[in-house]
Every structure is written in C-alpha cells, then in structure tokens.
Amino acid sequence: MKWENALKDYREYLKIERGLSQNTITNYSFDVEKLISYLIENEINVSPLTISEEEVQQFIYTIAKQVNARSQSRIISGLKGFFNFLVFEDYRKQNPLELIESPKIGRKLPDTLSIDEIDQLIAAIDLSKPEGERNRAILETLYGCGLRVSEVINLRLSDLxxxxxxxxxxxxxxxxxxxxxxxxxxxxxxLYREHIRSHQDIQKGHEDTLFLNRRGKQLTRAMIFTIIRRLSDDSGLHKKISPHTFRHSFATHLLENGADLRAIQQMLGHESITTTEIYVHMDRSHLKNVMEQYHPRR
Structure with a gap:
C-alpha cells in the first residue's frame, strides 16, 4: 500500500464514518503529510504497512527540534489516529506509536476580552460603509451566541x-x-438584513446564506479573521484577537455571572463537560463566590 492511497482511505473514513468537518480532516491529514515529507527527504523507503516504531520515533525526534511541545503533541496524536485506522482495517498488526508518549504540556487557558474591550472593538466599526452593519452583526453574533467562526459563516436565514x-x-x-x-x-x-443584505445582488446558491461578501457570496473563515484583525488595530487594542476570542469571552462572562456549567456546555456544543471546565480555571473569584453563596457553613 502506498502512502497516498492510505491517506485517501483515511480521509474517506474520517468524513464518512467519523463525520468530521473538512477543516478537521485537513488538519489530521497534514500530520501524516509531515511524516511522508520526512521519509522522502531522508530517502527512507518504507510503506504505511512496513514503517517501524524506530523510524517513527526518529521522525518525532526530528520534529521536536522544529516545533513546540503543543504542536509535537498534536502531531503524535494525529499519527496515532492514522495508524489506529490501519490497525482497525487489518492493514497492520500494531500501531508503531503505541509506546510513544506525547510531551507533557500545561493546560492553555484561552484568551478573553473584557466587556469594555468588546465594546471598544465594536465601536471601531465604520458604520458609514455598507460592510459596517454586517461586521457589527457578525461580531455581536460571535460574542452574543458563542459561535465558532465556521458556524457563523454557515448560518442560514432559515436557521433564524x-x-x-x-x-x-x-x-x-x-x-x-x-x-x-x-x-x-x-x-x-x-438591521444588516433590512438595510444592507436586502439591496445586494445575491449569487445563485447563496440565497439562504445570512452573511454575504460584496459579491453576494458566503464569507470565508479567512475574511472573518481579517475583519477582526483590522478592527483590533483600529481600536488600539494591543491583543492577539481571533474569532474564537469572542467565543471564549462569551463562556467566561456567563460563568462569571453565575451561569450553570452544563448550560454553557450545551450552548457551546461541547461533547464533553471536561472541555467546558477549562473556563472554571479562568476566574477563581467565581469559585469563591459559589462557596460563599451555597455552602451550609458559609
């Protein structure tokens, strides 16, 4: 079996059987492609079925000199998934990464904005331009509903x-x-729908898409990142801000104001409560307030 064939089968498995998004599939594939590039560059002639634990370990040693521990951990995890698939399909007897441990990394707390900083960012939007109303609606939706960037660009009128x-x-x-x-x-x-979108020449196939670009088509993820980066510069906020920052801020502010963790989990669409629990670590004062309010010996 050739690497390109194994990778193609793996992508099909992730899409059809796992039901993963195209972005996730691309990320998983990229980890395998890194290994393939390493083998080609070093003229190591092995297939997905014959590569040994030692050869994979050497790749990990090499990549560890180029990326940080978090990226290294992600690559190991991605490769484990790929070889687990080959074992599951009976192409291999064992996973060559079975005994390879990921580097220990601390839990990274997400970046957030204060309410004032969010207001400052939104205030920097130029509402005299047609895209201003759209951009304000996008940021208010990101923060007001805690959505991922992909969820915002895929919103439909029929979803409202x-x-x-x-x-x-x-x-x-x-x-x-x-x-x-x-x-x-x-x-x-x-406001955006009535004053901006209703006057646009909407391209075929995008009639139900909520947020449109100037050409009447769906916005891209990259465009949302660009909009936020420019607003960050215009507002004078010297912070690294992305669409996900609004999602993190949404969850953090809800928790700080006493929202139930399970409710936040449902709104964010987290499969596991463990993922949502990271927000508990962001503001210890919230835990103190809960103790003082609910403990019988407060």
Missing amino acids: FFKEGFIKVTGKGDKQRFVPISDATQKYIN
Whole structure:
C-alpha cells in the first residue's frame, strides 16, 4: 500500500464514518503529510504497512527540534489516529506509536476580552460603509451566541427562529444545536438584513446564506479573521484577537455571572463537560463566590 492511497482511505473514513468537518480532516491529514515529507527527504523507503516504531520515533525526534511541545503533541496524536485506522482495517498488526508518549504540556487557558474591550472593538466599526452593519452583526453574533467562526459563516436565514428566541447552529461533525439569541443580537442582524443584505445582488446558491461578501457570496473563515484583525488595530487594542476570542469571552462572562456549567456546555456544543471546565480555571473569584453563596457553613 502506498502512502497516498492510505491517506485517501483515511480521509474517506474520517468524513464518512467519523463525520468530521473538512477543516478537521485537513488538519489530521497534514500530520501524516509531515511524516511522508520526512521519509522522502531522508530517502527512507518504507510503506504505511512496513514503517517501524524506530523510524517513527526518529521522525518525532526530528520534529521536536522544529516545533513546540503543543504542536509535537498534536502531531503524535494525529499519527496515532492514522495508524489506529490501519490497525482497525487489518492493514497492520500494531500501531508503531503505541509506546510513544506525547510531551507533557500545561493546560492553555484561552484568551478573553473584557466587556469594555468588546465594546471598544465594536465601536471601531465604520458604520458609514455598507460592510459596517454586517461586521457589527457578525461580531455581536460571535460574542452574543458563542459561535465558532465556521458556524457563523454557515448560518442560514432559515436557521433564524427569532420569535422563539433561538438560532439553529450546525457545529463540528454536522451536529446541530439550538442556541438562545438575545434581543440585542437579533436587532443588529435585522438591521444588516433590512438595510444592507436586502439591496445586494445575491449569487445563485447563496440565497439562504445570512452573511454575504460584496459579491453576494458566503464569507470565508479567512475574511472573518481579517475583519477582526483590522478592527483590533483600529481600536488600539494591543491583543492577539481571533474569532474564537469572542467565543471564549462569551463562556467566561456567563460563568462569571453565575451561569450553570452544563448550560454553557450545551450552548457551546461541547461533547464533553471536561472541555467546558477549562473556563472554571479562568476566574477563581467565581469559585469563591459559589462557596460563599451555597455552602451550609458559609
């Protein structure tokens, strides 16, 4: 079996059987492609079925000199998944990474913005330009609903249930959930729809897409990153801000104001409560307040 054939089969498995998004599949494939490039560069003639633990270990040693511990851990995890697939399909008897441990890394707390910083960022939007109303609606949706960037660009008009106070969100693995949406966020989306979107020449196939670019097509992930980076510069915020920063801020602010962790988990679309629990570590004062309010010997 050749590497390209094994990788193609692996991608099909991730898409059809695991139901993963294209972005996740691309990331997993990239880890395997790194190993393939290493083998080619070093003229190591082995196939996915014959590569040994020693050869994989040498690759890990090499990559450890080029990337940080977190990236190294991710690559090892990606390769383990690939070779587990080959074992599962009976192509191999064992996983060559079975005994290879990932480097120990600390739990990275996500970056967040304060409420004032979010207001400062949104205030920097130039509403005199047509895209201004759209950009404000996008940022308000990112923060107001705690969405991932992919979830925002894939929002449809048919996903908006404003009378009920919810929007339908399609998350990782095409899993759908209903997320509450505030009156304020609804207002900004409606302003964009009525004053900007309704006057656009919408391209065929994008009639139901909520947020459109100037050409009447769906926005890309890269464009959302660009919008936020420019606003960060214009507002004078000297922070590394991404669309995910708004999602983290959404969860953190809810928790700080006493929201239940399970409710936050459902709104964020986390499969495991462990993923959501990272926000508990961000503000220890919240834990102190919970103790003082609910413990019988407070």
